[in-house]
Amino acid sequence: MWRKLFPLLIPCLILSFESSSAQESKSKKIVRIGVTQSFSHPDLDEDIKGFEKALSEEGFKGGGNVTYHRQNAKNERTLAKTIAKKFIDLKLDLIHSIATLTSQAVVNDIHHIPIVFSSVTDPVGAELVPQKSHSGSKSGTNVTGVSDRWPTSIQFEMQTRFFSKAKKWGIIYNPGDPQSLDHIKELREVSRKCRVGLVEVTISSSSETSQATQFLAGKVHAIHIPFDRTALFGFEGIAKACNEKKIPLFVGETSYVSRGALAAYGLDYFHIGYSAGKKAAQILGGERPGNIPWESGKKVILVISEKAAKDQGVIISPEFLKKADRIIRE
Template identity: 65%
Template sequence: MFKKLCPILILILVVSVSLSLAQEKKSKKMFRIGVTQIVSHPALDGDAKGFEKALADAGFKEGVNVTYDRQNAQGDMSNAQTIAQKFLDAKVDMIHSIATPTSQAVVKTIKNIPVVFSSVTDPVDAGLVPKTSPSGTKSGTNVTGVSDRWPVTLQFEMYTKFVPKSKKWGTIYNAGDANSMVHIKEMREVAKKLGVELIEASISTSAETMQAAQSLAGKGVQAINITSDNTAVSAFEAIVKVCNEKKIALFAGDVDSVPRGAIAAYGLDYFLIGESAGKKAVRILKGEKPGNIPWGPAEKFSLVVSEKAAKTQGITIPPDLLKKAGKVIKE
C-alpha cells in the first residue's frame, strides 16, 4: 500500500514545492517602470516624487522590487517619441508619463503596456483616452491617470483681487502645447468677463521666455498670469527677473512657482498629483487592468502667497487674502 502511495506523495510534494517557488519568484519580481517627463521644473519634478512615494508606501521600493528608468525629453517632442519607442523596445512593465506631450507620444506608440499619465490638463482632447471616457470613467484601454486641469476662472478672479486697479494683464505660453491652450482659451473668456485686457506672448522654447516677458513689459502690462505652460514654467526665473525689475505683479497657477518668485498661486500641489497617479499604478502592479481604473482630476487646491515677492514687485497683499492663504512666505 505504501509503495503505491509513495509516488503520489512524491508528486504532491514536487507540485507543492514548485508552486511555492513560483509564488516566491512572483513575489520577488522586479518591476521595471519607465518614466518620461517633458521637461524639468519643480512642479513636474514634484509629480515624479509623489508617484514614487505612493509606490514605496505600498511596498514597491526602488532597488528591491521596482526599478525606474527616468527619461527627460528636454522640451523636445522628437525626444519624447524616441523615449516612448525605447520603453516599447525594452518591454517595461509600466510607463509613468508626466505632462501632455510625453503622454501623447507614449499613447501613440504603446498599446499593450500599462500607461499611467499625470499632469495632463485634458486627456480626452489630447487623445489619451476615448472621447466616450469623460473624467471619472474607465478608459477601457491600457491607459489611466490623473488630470491637472487648473481652476483658471477661480484663479484669475482671485488674482484680480490682489491688484484690483490692474486692467492690463499679460501671459506667456507655448502655442504648440495642447495643455496650455486649454487654459489659455479659458483665460481669454475670463478676462472678457472681468473687463480686463489680456495681452499674449507666444514662445516656442524656454530660451524665448525672457524676451517674451520683456515684450509684455514694453506693452505696459500691470500684472502677468502664467498658466500650466511647461515651457514658460521651466524658465520661470526669467519672468520673475523682468517682473521684479519693472514692478509687475506676477501670479502662477502652481504653488511650486511661489517660492520661485510669484506673488501668489491658487492651484495644485503637484506632489499630490503624482501621489494620486502612483496609487493607481499600485493597483495595476497588484493585478488590476488600467482600463478598469477610472481616470480623474486632482481635487485639492490651495492658496500660497509670498509677502517677499509682493514687496519686491511693489504690491501690498490685502489682509483678507492673507487670511485665506494656506501658506505664507514671509519677507
C-alpha cells in the same frame, strides 16, 4: 482515527504549499517600470517622488521588488520617440510618462504595456485619451493618468478670498491660444459666482505684456494671470509693471511667485505623482488601465512672496501667512 484522516489532509497540505509558493513567487517577482520624463523641472521631479512614494506604500519598492528604468527626453521629440522604442525592447510591466512630449511618444507607439501619464495639461488635446473623454472617465485603452490642468475656478475663488478688497480683476491673455480660451471661459463663470468684475486685455505677443499691464493700472484692484503661454512667457514684464503701479499680482503656478507674483494657489505636483502612483499600483495588482478613470489634479498649495507684497504695496493678513505652505521672504 489518524489513518482515516491522513488521506484527507494530504490534498489540504498540497494546496497550502502551492498557495504559499505562489505568494512567495509573487513577492520575489521584479517589477520593471519605465519612467520617461519630457524635460528637467522641479515640479516634474516632485511628480516622480510622489509616484514612487505611492507605489512604495502599496508594497512596490524601488531597489527591492521594483526596478525603475529612468529616461529624460530633454524636450526633444526625436529622443522621446527613441525612448519609447527602447521601452518596447525592455519588456516592461508598466510605463510612467511625465508631461506631454514623452506621454504622446509612448501612447502613439505602445499599445500592449500599461501607461500611466502625469503632469499633462490637456490629455484630450494631446490625444492620450479619447476625444470625448473628460476627467473622471475611463479611456478603455492601455492608458490612464493624472492631468495638471490648472483648477482655474478653485484658484480664482481662493484668490478672491485672499484679497477680498479687490472687486475688479484684470486678466491678460492671447485669444489665439485655444487652451487659454478654455480657462478664460471658466474665469468669466467663476467671477460671476464670486461677484467680482473682470477687465480683459488681449495680446498677440509676449512683448506686449508690460503695455497691457500699464493699461490695467487704475482700472483694476488686482491682476490674475491665467493659463496662457503668451502671457506667462512675458511674465517678467507684467511683474515689473505691477511693482511700478502697485497692483497685486496673482498667478496659478507657484514657480512664478519667485519671479514676481504676490501669491499663487498652484497644484501640488508631489500629489499629482502620488495619485498617478496609486493608479499604477492598481494596475500592478491586476486592474486594467482602461478601467481606471483618468483625472485632473485637485490639491493646491499656497505660496506667498513677502517681497512682492512689499513691492506691490500689499499688507498680507496674518491669517493667510499661517495658511501658506511656503513663504518667500527675499
